[in-house]
Amino acid sequence: MRLLHTTTGEFYEFDDEKLEEVRYAVLSHMYAWNKEPELSYKAFRIIQEDHRYYSASPAPLSPTTTDAHFSLPSSHATHSWSSAIYSSSSTPFLGSTGVLDDPRVSPKIREACRIARTDNCDYIWVNTCCINDDSTLESTEAIHATFRRFSKASICYAYLADVPDPVDDSPIRSSGSPFYYSRWFNRAWTLQELIAPKHLMFVSRNWARLGTKDDLAEVISDITGIDEDILTHRKHYSDASVARRMYWASRRRATRVEDEAYSLMGLFGVTMQPMYGEGHQAFFRLQQEILMRTQDQSLFAWGTRSPPLQSPPADADPNSPCARFPPFHDAQDSTLFARSTSDFANSRAIGRMSHDSDLGFNLGQQYVFTPYGLRTQLPLIPLRSLLDRSAAKPADLASLHVAILTCGLTFDGARHFVALLLSYDQEPSPFGINVLIPKVLRGSGPSGPECPHIRLITISQCLLHSQAIRQSMRTQTAHLSSPNYVSESIVTVKTTMASLSQRSYKRLQDRGYAVEDENIGSLWFPLRRLCLSKGDVVFEVEYGSTRHGEEAAVQLIVKKCPPPGRELVSRVAPLVEPGSTHWVHSWRLTEFHLKDTLILSFGLECLPTSRSYFLNVVETAVDEV
Known part of the structure; x- marks a missing residue:
């Protein structure tokens, strides 16, 4: 886990299994509420490198501003900060005295570090700058580990960018208050960020403390439908039924529909491979994983x-x-x-x-x-x-x-x-x-x-x-069964099990492949294994027939595949990897990019007269596409 030092502004790596030994804070927030870009890991590393280059050792931070007097910069200053990050010029700000004082550091990160320091936290985790989004492995690991990382944090700060500072002790508990209608309570990811931490502090747009989760448990329960005992950790969240936990998420949304499922993995104790682009299929996969565990x-x-x-x-x-x-x-x-x-x-x-x-x-x-x-x-x-x-x-x-x-x-x-x-x-x-x-x-x-x-x-x-x-x-x-399924999932098949077509078998052999297509299932669970190998390329999948409505489909689970090359990683998404699930339909080809110059295309051929289905597989060189 990569953490940001709240004083030096440098990154430090920690073993996830030893997080209990580290006093760190986490930030829960909403993305780009004022249309400005978030400070990424790559942009933050540039700032750090600039300061290492122009300073042999980090200078002390300038005096921090108190909660009562701090305010966000003007729109002109915010625009200057955004422009500075993405400017083509890499000239550092020589007048700054430390990484966190650099004007290119977003006010959100700077203030998160400041408030964490006041609570004696040397480190903080902010997803936007602590995760390298260019690394698929790191992004996937972060999705799987978010619930655990929030649960082990010393304190979580929920930054409500759409809630102003209270004026004259104005009641934030009332049903008409800005706190009550904050977008933070409608975001999919913040559900686990609300439940997992033992200690959570809500802060306003200008970082004024609004109250803790325990203090505001009654109003939060009214807003979210989550039991007060679960919010205050007097009861474990798993004591609630699956349906009730799903209810907590029923009014929450994410920018990407897949995140509505991925954001719930920690709450249900399941893991699955994120595959952006699968749409509502992600939620079907989540339910199937839950069913296997409970x-x-x-x-x-x-x-x-x-x-x-x-x-x-x-x-x-x-x-x-x-x-x-x-x-x-x-x-x-x-x-x-x-x-x-x-x-x-x-x-x-x-x-x-x-x-x-x-x-x-x-x-x-x-x-x-x-x-x-x-x-x-x-x-x-x-x-x-x-x-x-x-x-x-x-x-x-x-x-x-x-x-x-x-x-x-x-x-x-x-x-x-x-x-x-x-x-x-x-x-x-x-x-x-x-x-x-x-x-x-x-x-x-x-x-x-x-x-x-x-x-x-x-x-x-x-x-x-x-x-x-x-x-x-x-x-x-x-x-x-579900004959009218609106997406790809487990459904009824009353026809012959799909198998590799003889035409594809011969064509692949002519292209130099060793082809194995065998039945590995049973009466109750028909399943086949297809293994294609040529030189250093080995591609093995398990597949079975399925159907939604009157349309047939084949579900493929990848077992073996070549590791992706550097050029392929930058060009293709999502990548093919062991354990990933894919679908083959009669009305489209499903492509597997195995090498920088090699694509295997899978299609489904339906023969209505015999109610039979065959897989067609074609090897295509990239320069032929």
Whole structure:
């Protein structure tokens, strides 16, 4: 970890495993709120080198300014600072007495160092200047380590550039205050920067101290929806369900859509390779990684819930409804995984529950991704068992079931489970596999306009304990599929496993490649391995068929590839590396730049008459493109 010395303005390297021995601060901030560029690592190194060249030893800092009298420079001065950084002239400022006094150093970094010194921190971490963005490895490492680095810091300063200094003790706790509406609370990355540090100080535009996270826990909880006990570290953040943690992020956004997923890795204790350009696929990958690390099924508890279904009174008419249920007239296909954190906007109250302690059985949840969907065991109840006889029902009600998830919420002191609405796939599956598709009930109100689509059914624990419901409940091994997926992820495939085309096999051999294409999967998880080798080039991938909607696709996971050359690093992004995931479609080529002069292009050929799919691979020299 690279830290900036708060007095000398020099960089120092520390082992991440020994950060407990270092007293350092971290800065949490918003990018370029005033349209000015941030000071990069490269620009800061130029300033440091200039001072080393013109001074044998660093001069002491000039006297610091107190909190009460400090103010940001005028727009003219700020413009001069920006111009100085990016000026073609490298002439140093000979009048400066130290690195941090150099006018080319941004006011944000200078003041962050000053306030850290007042709190006896010799070092500070500022992501803009402490990370070399030219290094893909360093940037990736920083993304993975941010949560840990913030949690080990002695103090974190949250710089709210859009919050002025308090005037006459003006209440920042009020719902109409600038603090309450700061953009800092809407930024994706600042969620982990809020939760991870034990000690966090909010500072204003002019670096006046506004209060600590502990002091302001009540108002911060009101702004963010995060429990006060979690903000103050009286409870661990992992005590909150997956759905509730997703809710915390549901109103936060990032400049790049992928960062909405990458910024949550630390909060869920997962790691995955950042691949900018993948769009919403990043959030699908995040959910799949979370599922592999936890049995918390609240990951599926997103979207609109039904009113609670409860047991009718003992003296009620047998035909009376369990609860007032919105009228609906049909069921539409849904998806298993959410498209973004915003889908969890209604999941604040969702907490963990147990089949074992609350329903009397334990399934020992396991999840396996297969081409037929996510394979797991679920307790299923026919939807018609839960509704009254007079309720409006869609035509395919017989195929609709609910899967009781291990999560729920409390209404009026009573515990309620959340259930996922599912329907058996009407197309026959091979080998007797049960494929279930998530559904939503599309309803309409009395005056005609559509009501929100109901994806989740809320069922009281008492109702689930009733004899009639228990008799209709069945535990099944099922494959949860998503036929209308809006992005590339785990979906149903009911066709032949894709394999390398004979034409490509022969063409690659003619170009001097040794070609191996073999089946390494099983009945439940078809998978193939393709290895291409020629000279010092070895390219090995594992691949499997998948589908979204009516379109087929192939997922490739790179196992071996040549290390990228210097020219390739500067020219191609993202780079191909072991562990990276890629997708091949019938309507585009997926290119792998393996050498400065070598490209392998993968395409997918579909034969509708035989319902077969073949990989086509072509070697292309860069000078042929």
